[in-house]
Amino acid sequence: MKIKGINVAHLTFLSFCLMGFLVYAPLVHSANEFKLKLGAKGQTCLKCHETFNETLKSRFVHPLLKRGECIGCHVPHTSSHKGLLKADKTKLCYNCHKEVLPENALSSHDVVVEGNCKVCHDSHGSNNRFILLKSGSQLCFDCHKDVSKSVSSVRFTHKSVVQDKGCLNCHNPHASAESNHLLQKKVPSLCERCHKTDQLVFQRKHMNYPVADSNCNSCHNPHGSNTRGMVFDVAHAAVAEGKCTECHQKPTSLETKKRTTQLCRDCHQDMVDQTFNKNRVHWPLVDKVGCVNCHDPHASKEQKLLQGSVVKVCGSCHGDTVQLQEWSIKNPENKRLCEPVKKGNCIACHSPHAADNVLLIREQDISFGLCGRCHEWETHSTHPIGEKLIDIRAKNLSITCLSCHNACGTANNPSMLTFSTTHELCIQCHVERLK
Amino acid sequence: MTEMIDGSGKSILITAGLLVAVLFFQLPLSEGAEKFRYMTSVYTDDKGLGLKQPEGVACSGESQFIVADSGNGRLLRYSIKEGAIELGTTEIRLEKLSYPIKTEINSRGEIYVFDRKQRSIVRLSPTGEFRGFLQPVGLPSPTSYVPRSFTFDRIDNIYILDILSERVLVLDTEGRYVRQIKFPAEYGFFSDVAVDFRGTVLLIDGVDGRVFSAAKNSTSFSPLTSSLKEYVRFPASLTTDERGRIYLVDRNGGSIVILGQDGSFLSRQSGMGWKEGSLNYPAQMCINKKGEIFVADTNNSRVQIFRMVE
Numbered sequence: 016m017k018i019k020g021i022n023v024a025h026l027t028f029l030s031f032c033l034m035g036f037l038v039y040a041p042l043v044h045s046a047n048e049f050k051l052k053l054g055a056k057g058q059t060c061l062k063c064h065e066t067f068n069e070t071l072k073s074r075f076v077h078p079l080l081k082r083g084e085c086i087g088c089h090v091p092h093t094s095s096h097k098g099l100l101k102a103d104k105t106k107l108c109y110n111c112h113k114e115v116l117p118e119n120a121l122s123s124h125d126v127v128v129e130g131n132c133k134v135c136h137d138s139h140g141s142n143n144r145f146i147l148l149k150s151g152s153q154l155c156f157d158c159h160k161d162v163s164k165s166v167s168s169v170r171f172t173h174k175s176v177v178q179d180k181g182c183l184n185c186h187n188p189h190a191s192a193e194s195n196h197l198l199q200k201k202v203p204s205l206c207e208r209c210h211k212t213d214q215l216v217f218q219r220k221h222m223n224y225p226v227a228d229s230n231c232n233s234c235h236n237p238h239g240s241n242t243r244g245m246v247f248d249v250a251h252a253a254v255a256e257g258k259c260t261e262c263h264q265k266p267t268s269l270e271t272k273k274r275t276t277q278l279c280r281d282c283h284q285d286m287v288d289q290t291f292n293k294n295r296v297h298w299p300l301v302d303k304v305g306c307v308n309c310h311d312p313h314a315s316k317e318q319k320l321l322q323g324s325v326v327k328v329c330g331s332c333h334g335d336t337v338q339l340q341e342w343s344i345k346n347p348e349n350k351r352l353c354e355p356v357k358k359g360n361c362i363a364c365h366s367p368h369a370a371d372n373v374l375l376i377r378e379q380d381i382s383f384g385l386c387g388r389c390h391e392w393e394t395h396s397t398h399p400i401g402e403k404l405i406d407i408r409a410k411n412l413s414i415t416c417l418s419c420h421n422a423c424g425t426a427n428n429p430s431m432l433t434f435s436t437t438h439e440l441c442i443q444c445h446v447e448r449l450k
Numbered sequence: 451m452t453e454m455i456d457g458s459g460k461s462i463l464i465t466a467g468l469l470v471a472v473l474f475f476q477l478p479l480s481e482g483a484e485k486f487r488y489m490t491s492v493y494t495d496d497k498g499l500g501l502k503q504p505e506g507v508a509c510s511g512e513s514q515f516i517v518a519d520s521g522n523g524r525l526l527r528y529s530i531k532e533g534a535i536e537l538g539t540t541e542i543r544l545e546k547l548s549y550p551i552k553t554e555i556n557s558r559g560e561i562y563v564f565d566r567k568q569r570s571i572v573r574l575s576p577t578g579e580f581r582g583f584l585q586p587v588g589l590p591s592p593t594s595y596v597p598r599s600f601t602f603d604r605i606d607n608i609y610i611l612d613i614l615s616e617r618v619l620v621l622d623t624e625g626r627y628v629r630q631i632k633f634p635a636e637y638g639f640f641s642d643v644a645v646d647f648r649g650t651v652l653l654i655d656g657v658d659g660r661v662f663s664a665a666k667n668s669t670s671f672s673p674l675t676s677s678l679k680e681y682v683r684f685p686a687s688l689t690t691d692e693r694g695r696i697y698l699v700d701r702n703g704g705s706i707v708i709l710g711q712d713g714s715f716l717s718r719q720s721g722m723g724w725k726e727g728s729l730n731y732p733a734q735m736c737i738n739k740k741g742e743i744f745v746a747d748t749n750n751s752r753v754q755i756f757r758m759v760e
């Protein structure tokens with residue numbers, strides 16, 4: 016069929032061509048936004064960046080590099096970002112790999128959150144899967160040296176840490192939507208994948224107590240320990256000796272015989288009685304949870320069966336004070352930080368169970384009794400202190416170390432002073448200096 | 451000159467003028483903005499013996515207040531008239547009271563004191579004679595309890611913050627059990643309880659920095675505020691005024707934070723320091739019928755008195 020000499024079939028074909036051009040032209044343009052010569056692509060870059068020819072021979076190469084699409088990540092001429100990257104290096108990878116950090120993650124790897132992908136991956140290529148810098152657990156151990164040291168030195172290592180996928184047998188490398196510590200599943204479900212709780216051996220080893228739903232990590236160190244059964248090396252004597260009935264009812268339930276502090280007193284009578292004779296008992300000791308607020312009743316990594324380091328345990332309630340301590344440590348100006356503050360050793364000054372003094376301070380005489388243990392007064396400062404010297408700001412107070420210093424840290428102030436400059440501090444009392 | 455100033459210039463001048471007026475003539479920035487004005491402090495008893503880390507203060511009527519002088523293990527009764535402390539302090543020192551940290555006076559003038567060492571509430575007559583320890587009668591299971599704090603409502607019912615069995619116990623004036631309100635499922639640590647003029651029971655969670663409330667006759671608590679850690683470091687005590695406003699005593703932050711009835715933040719008063727007007731590890735506070743505010747300024751070993759001014 017012809018309309019005024021035009022073949023309709025040709026017209027239709029031309030229309031499709033035009034439509035195709037309109038639809039695909041912008042895409043073609045964006046794919047070749049730098050107007051590279053046909054077939055140029057990465058080949059052009061490799062003329063100068065020859066080392067990547069070697070990278071391209073790696074077993075695993077980033078797909079963009081493999082396709083020669085260097086412009087997937089780099090801008091060829093100018094960029095505001097180092098390495099002529101298209102975006103900040105902490106954000107660039109997320110343009111394509113959003114899924115590594117799910118929104119509902121219960122735990123996430125710090126380096127992933129910070130966008131420091133290069134800590135683990137070579138962005139171009141490597142001989143390890145997922146273009147990782149190293150294979151297996153060795154990569155993790157580069158940062159997690161404590162785990163590495165522990166795994167290599169303990170008598171009983173968890174096989175999962177050293178076999179097969181190593182750390183990735185239990186942990187996700189980026190984030191976990193299921194559990195804390197990047198664990199693939201919550202404990203005990205995670206452990207149950209290998210350790211069958213319905214088997215007689217398992218039950219016998221747990222004195223027939225119904226522990227199937229308990230938190231395995233309350234007794235066992237998941238990476239390994241020097242104690243058979245990978246029980247934490249600091250174990251409650253009753254646990255180490257398998258005397259569960261010291262505290263628990265018969266193996267029909269996990270109920271304890273008494274409420275926590277009363278139960279603990281059965282063995283730790285002197286300590287508990289001394290504690291309760293003080294003016295001020297630390298309140299958590301007498302609440303429903305009692306001693307277990309801070310101590311693990313079974314086993315722990317920490318001395319005294321603490322649930323974590325001292326600063327971590329104290330910080331779980333006194334976060335505001337620990338924040339001051341952390342800020343003080345991070346403050347580069349703060350070169351004269353008190354040792355216990357630097358180490359987060361709150362119990363150097365505070366008595367964690369009870370004391371006769373406010374803030375559970377160990378000594379009533381703060382200057383000589385407490386600070387004087389480490390600081391020799393005469394060599395420290397010439398400012399007079401002592402009971403006879405009245406603080407003119409509050410006349411029931413005498414001059415002590417705490418008249419000028421905050422013993423828990425003062426964030427950005429130097430020398431743990433309560434004011435940002437010595438002048439500001441001194442004129443508190445020496446008003447005449449203002450005139 | 452005016453010809454040289456265009457429209458936008460004029461508006462800048464007007465704004466600057468208003469700002470100057472506000473700064474120099476102290477015009478109120480917003481209606482109803484109130485703040486503490488320092489009045490006076492109490493440092494000693496009549497004999498000149500200084501207070502030692504007092505943690506409690508209770509107001510009675512328009513002029514009397516009682517201080518729990520914790521470090522000295524005693525109570526002191528003072529009178530205040532026209533902003534000045536009157537002579538004639540009464541010391542209440544009892545064998546059975548070793549470490550008082552909180553005190554309250556009910557409508558009959560009876561003094562109740564919380565002794566931290568014994569973790570018990572001591573009852574005293576209006577003149578300070580020992581009447582015994584508060585022993586709740588007819589408690590439901592669990593019968594064991596550990597008080598952390600206590601307060602009264604307007605008809606002298608006693609509210610005990612029981613941290614052992616995680617509840618607030620409500621007792622009548624004779625100590626007989628009336629009801630209990632269970633703690634919420636999620637909380638950090640409760641350190642004080644208050645009851646406002648409507649009978650709403652309030653709890654302060656110092657760890658999470660939240661206030662919880664239970665309406666009159668309610669059997670459960672719900673959060674009145676989200677975390678207030680933006681405004682407070684470690685609120686450990688609370689009270690209310692006649693308008694239902696909530697006053698949080700920020701122990702570590704050395705300040706008082708005022709909230710509306712609905713828990714909305716209104717203002718933060720005073721601040722950490724040693725000079726009069728500043729607070730250092732404050733504990734209990736109370737407000738008398740004249741609206742004067744008394745704060746046990748523990749680590750400054752004094753009680754400070756403020757007046758609320760617009």
